[in-house]
Amino acid sequence: MDEPVSGNIPAINLTLKVRDTAFTVSAIVNPTVAYTNELGNRISLSTAGMEWMIQPTFSEVFGTLKAEAIAYNADWRGAIGASIKLIDANGIEYDGSSTLAIFGDYRISKLPVTDKPFIWEQKVPGHFTMKRVIPVGVEKKGILWGQSLQYFNFNERPAAGDVNQDDVIDIRDVLAIQQAWNKNERASDINFDGVVNAKDMPYVVNNYLKQNSDAENPQAPVEQADGKTLQDILTELQISS
Incomplete structure (x- = not known):
């Protein structure tokens, strides 16, 4: 026969594993929890969820490309010939050209967590190459965290x-x-x-x-x-x- 319990007692030993396929800073666990009271009635909890903070192991940059002579509704995939990449302090390139979607949306993920800035570089045929130096990463209580950074400027386009x-x-x-x-x-x-x-x-x-x-x-x-x-x-x- 099960012994009755009361008060705050350890009930679950939970180990949470998170895949690194997508950037996230939190995860929600919603288990199904039920208990039997002293009358023998089984009662299910309406909610037992918890949100867990997660320290990202990588950063990412996303945004929308623009260029002076390219229409706002142009399809930036493939034939337009544009490229977008980030270059870290060691000269390693992270090319996001294959992620370019219609309207110029892009995403460059799996960037290393670092306190050194990246060079953001956009190339479009018939236009000047645009380069910017951008920091990617957030320091929290002395610890460097990965960051999901939205980077674009609708008012700035290469000539x-x-x-x-x-x-x-x-x-x-x-x-x-x-x-x-x-x-x-x-x-x-x-x-x-x-x-x-x-x-x-x-x-x-x-x-x-x-x-x-x-x-x-x-x-x-x-x-x-x-x-x-x-x-x-x-x-x-x-x-x-």
Whole structure:
């Protein structure tokens, strides 16, 4: 016969194991608990759940990519040719390009927990490469925890027009567009509409002679090449400036 018990007594020895397949900082356990009272009636508890705090073993960064010439509703998967990655202090790269979804959403997970910042790098054909230094991780009572960080800025987009991706928008980009005129060439199709045409050239014109401020030592822009200037090529393509 079972002996009756009363008061606060240890009843369960629980070991909780959490998979690291997804980032989380807590876990809820909802067991089914019942007891028999002194009258012999079996009574089930309506709730016996507990929430457990979990110290993440990794960090992750997620957000939404944007670029000057890319429409807000563009499909960023595959054909657009964009890349997004994080680089740690040791130069190890964590590429999240394969996670890119429609509208530019991305997620880079399984990042090491560290107090050193990462370099966030976005590349989009026809645009300047964008780089930012971001800290990932949270210190709590002297202990470093993994963090799920949302990182993006809707008001900050890389300038369009850098067709050859040399961190400067100049006559060499204009020539590249002219050579790809009326073709479906992704590098020169700045606005990603499937053809290189007069809709791509205004991005170069508006950002002409700009240097990428995110580049360490961008070269000086060139205004003339092959004996041609920007105006010469615009005239040849019958585009009014």
